[in-house]
Amino acid sequence: MLHSLRQLLRHRALIQSLVARELKARYRGSVLGIVWSFLNPLLLLLIYTFVFSVVLPASRSGQIEHFPLFMFCGILPWAWFSSSLLESASVLIASGGLLRKVLFPAEVLPIVTVLAGLVHFCLGLPILLAFILYYRVAITTDIFWLPLIVAEQLLLTLGLALLVSSLTVHFRDLRDLLGNVLTLAFFATPIVYPLSQAPEWSRRLLVLNPFTHLAVSYQEVLFDERPFTDWMRVAVMAGVSLAVFAIGYFVFDRLRDTFAEEV
Amino acid sequence: MNAIEVRNVHKVYRRYGRRKSFGTLKSALLSGGLARELKGDATFEALRGVSFDVAAGKTCGIVGRNGSGKSTMLKLIAGIGKPTAGDVRVVGRLSALIELGAGFHPEISGRDNVFINGMMLGLSKREIAQRFDQIVAFAGLQDFIDAPVKTYSSGMYMRLGFSVAINVDPEILLVDEVLAVGDESFTHKCLDKFAEFKRRGKTVLLVTHMLDLVTRFCDEALWLDDGRIRQHGDPKRVVDAYLLDVAAQEDRSLTPTRATATESATVDMSTAAEGRWGSREAEIIDVSFLRRDGTAAHVFESGEPVDIRMHVRAHQPLSDFVFGVGIFSAEGVCCYGTNTAIEGAEPGEFAGDAEVGFHFESLGLVSGSYRIDVAIHRRNGAPYDYHRQLYTIRVTSTLKDTGIFRPPHHWTFSSGIRISGL
Numbered sequence: 001m002l003h004s005l006r007q008l009l010r011h012r013a014l015i016q017s018l019v020a021r022e023l024k025a026r027y028r029g030s031v032l033g034i035v036w037s038f039l040n041p042l043l044l045l046l047i048y049t050f051v052f053s054v055v056l057p058a059s060r061s062g063q064i065e066h067f068p069l070f071m072f073c074g075i076l077p078w079a080w081f082s083s084s085l086l087e088s089a090s091v092l093i094a095s096g097g098l099l100r101k102v103l104f105p106a107e108v109l110p111i112v113t114v115l116a117g118l119v120h121f122c123l124g125l126p127i128l129l130a131f132i133l134y135y136r137v138a139i140t141t142d143i144f145w146l147p148l149i150v151a152e153q154l155l156l157t158l159g160l161a162l163l164v165s166s167l168t169v170h171f172r173d174l175r176d177l178l179g180n181v182l183t184l185a186f187f188a189t190p191i192v193y194p195l196s197q198a199p200e201w202s203r204r205l206l207v208l209n210p211f212t213h214l215a216v217s218y219q220e221v222l223f224d225e226r227p228f229t230d231w232m233r234v235a236v237m238a239g240v241s242l243a244v245f246a247i248g249y250f251v252f253d254r255l256r257d258t259f260a261e262e263v
Numbered sequence: 264m265n266a267i268e269v270r271n272v273h274k275v276y277r278r279y280g281r282r283k284s285f286g287t288l289k290s291a292l293l294s295g296g297l298a299r300e301l302k303g304d305a306t307f308e309a310l311r312g313v314s315f316d317v318a319a320g321k322t323c324g325i326v327g328r329n330g331s332g333k334s335t336m337l338k339l340i341a342g343i344g345k346p347t348a349g350d351v352r353v354v355g356r357l358s359a360l361i362e363l364g365a366g367f368h369p370e371i372s373g374r375d376n377v378f379i380n381g382m383m384l385g386l387s388k389r390e391i392a393q394r395f396d397q398i399v400a401f402a403g404l405q406d407f408i409d410a411p412v413k414t415y416s417s418g419m420y421m422r423l424g425f426s427v428a429i430n431v432d433p434e435i436l437l438v439d440e441v442l443a444v445g446d447e448s449f450t451h452k453c454l455d456k457f458a459e460f461k462r463r464g465k466t467v468l469l470v471t472h473m474l475d476l477v478t479r480f481c482d483e484a485l486w487l488d489d490g491r492i493r494q495h496g497d498p499k500r501v502v503d504a505y506l507l508d509v510a511a512q513e514d515r516s517l518t519p520t521r522a523t524a525t526e527s528a529t530v531d532m533s534t535a536a537e538g539r540w541g542s543r544e545a546e547i548i549d550v551s552f553l554r555r556d557g558t559a560a561h562v563f564e565s566g567e568p569v570d571i572r573m574h575v576r577a578h579q580p581l582s583d584f585v586f587g588v589g590i591f592s593a594e595g596v597c598c599y600g601t602n603t604a605i606e607g608a609e610p611g612e613f614a615g616d617a618e619v620g621f622h623f624e625s626l627g628l629v630s631g632s633y634r635i636d637v638a639i640h641r642r643n644g645a646p647y648d649y650h651r652q653l654y655t656i657r658v659t660s661t662l663k664d665t666g667i668f669r670p671p672h673h674w675t676f677s678s679g680i681r682i683s684g685l
Contacts, residue, residue, distance in 0.1 A: 011382070013382055013387065013388050014379070014382040014383060017375075017378055017379050017382060017388075018379060020375075021368055021371055021375060021379060024370075024371055024375070025368055025370040025371050028370045028371070028411070029370070095366075097362070097365055097366075098365050098366045098383075099343075100338075100343065101343065101359075101361045101362035102343070102359075102361075102362075102365050102366055102383055102384070103341055103342045103343050103359065104383045104384075257344075257345045260338070260343050260344050261276065261277075261344065
């Protein structure tokens with residue numbers, strides 16, 4: 001596994017070029033092009049704001065000040081997380097021709113998917129910043145924690161993407177299952193409601209979801225004006241992300257030799 | 264020193280429906296190796312214990328029928344697959360031309376694709392930048408390199424893929440039947456490039472059905488048959504042995520199904536396709552094609568003597584009868600036709616069982632498939648028994664001359680021209 005990781009390091013230029021290609025190719029031919037990277041999270045936010053402020057104003061979330069900003073802190077990272085996993089589920093199968101005919105490390109493909117998602121996430125950050133300024137929420141030094149949280153999410157997503165992509169080659173049903181699991185996970189993560197307002201019994205379950213901690217961390221760093229003190233959560237998540245990444249990479253490495261025949 | 268060492272390699276593919284997979288997720292993850300997991304399933308053994316070496320700097324051609332394991336062997340050497348058992352060792356940087364342009368993204372420009380493809384094949388960005396002009400020039404795509412690859416013709420696509428792969432400058436080059444792409448001039452460029460590789464002492468492993476390429480270009484040849492090595496050695500000898508084997512197999516498959524030759528009512532010979540018709544007062548019971556030594560065959564070397572032997576039977580004594588023979592090319596062109604009446608014979612009597620032989624001193628046809636007519640009819644043309652193109656023979660030749668007819672010939676040159684090989 002360490003050998004494979006070293007191999008991977010040698011291919012960083014390839015990964016870089018593939019990410020660039022991914023971004024270039026995605027919007028090729030569309031009128032708005034890269035603007036979609038900004039527009040997509042914005043539209044998503046609009047929908048959720050509409051649902052939770054207009055259609056369901058009675059929900060508890062109404063009690064939060066600047067509720068759209070609160071949601072945006074969770075939706076933006078979630079969009080990166082879920083789209084990366086959904087795309088990884090089919091990325092090996094879609095590139096079957098490549099895996100069968102060219103010798104190169106297959107993990108490059110899911111990694112590129114996740115990294116392209118990271119770029120889109122980063123493109124969404126200025127919009128988030130604009131929202132923060134619009135609502136006149138104070139930007140504190142908490143924001144320096146942000147890169148660490150993003151790095152944790154990156155590791156976690158990479159680990160899960162490697163796991164999902166390699167397993168889907170053998171269990172194609174995972175692809176359909178995953179879509180539903182992600183929908184469930186979205187609501188089982190305090191994104192459209194704050195963790196503190198979840199009923200006591202459900203909170204015990206929610207804390208088992210690793211993304212809960214990421215979402216809460218994002219909210220504390222970007223939304224909550226109180227100084228950030230929850231470093232314990234960040235530290236534990238660092239360990240969890242690393243473990244998930246290690247497991248994901250291990251499984252991927254184990255199944256690597258079977259891809260050329262199975263895709 | 265050996266550049267490639269293959270030791271007792273087996274490769275087993277599983278043949279299972281898409282649904283059949285691991286027993287459980289857990290066992291799949293724990294075992295890792297799939298073959299063990301699936302013992303007892305329907306399997307297909309693509310390679311059954313193959314061992315050979317290719318010395319550094321040698322060019323080796325792999326020949327064999329479709330499905331004999333050639334491409335599997337190449338993939339194992341390229342490292343794309345792992346052998347089920349046995350070892351493959353490769354010393355040196357390797358580039359595999361297995362599928363050209365695999366991994367090209369249709370939406371982005373040829374330029375970007377060259378960089379990404381090159382990196383996939385193991386070059387660094389700087390190395391590609393250095394070779395970029397050379398790559399584009401070799402592919403002949405200077406004018407199109409910034410257009411998206413989806414606008415390329417399939418030939419342009421292949422040329423670019425080939426050009427990238429060959430400019431990786433590998434020490435070992437694996438080629439899988441890719442010369443068939445591209446036009447004549449590109450094929451020549453590729454061959455020149457291969458020759459250059461050879462001169463510079465690189466190792467080339469070539470899978471191809473272009474057998475003359477193997478005999479002309481390779482230092483040694485390997486004949487794979489049904490996952491095993493049938494012969495390995497001098498290319499000319501291996502290719503000849505392979506051709507003989509192919510001919511023998513075709514021979515078996517061409518043996519006609521006489522019993523099923525259907526009787527047809529139409530007698531319009533000019534438009535009739537294959538069939539059999541006639542009044543049957545006399546019958547052709549059996550037709551065979553004999554070599555010089557009297558053995559029956561359906562594949563003949565061009566220029567070889569051939570004997571068409573008909574076993575005929577008259578159900579009543581006949582005094583009006585003509586025997587005829589015709590040869591047609593695969594396109595239906597009559598190459599030669601004659602009968603006993605044309606050649607001035609006067610029928611006497613024909614009764615009971617008899618044999619008729621028609622002897623070609625030398626079968627002066629170029630290589631190809633030919634259909635044979637045989638017939639017994641009256642002098643006015645009314646058939647007793649007409650077999651229309653019911654028999655097929657194959658003519659083979661080492662020469663690639665064209666046309667239909669190969670007359671006995673030779674060349675002469677006056678002084679002032681020196682030429683050899685004829």
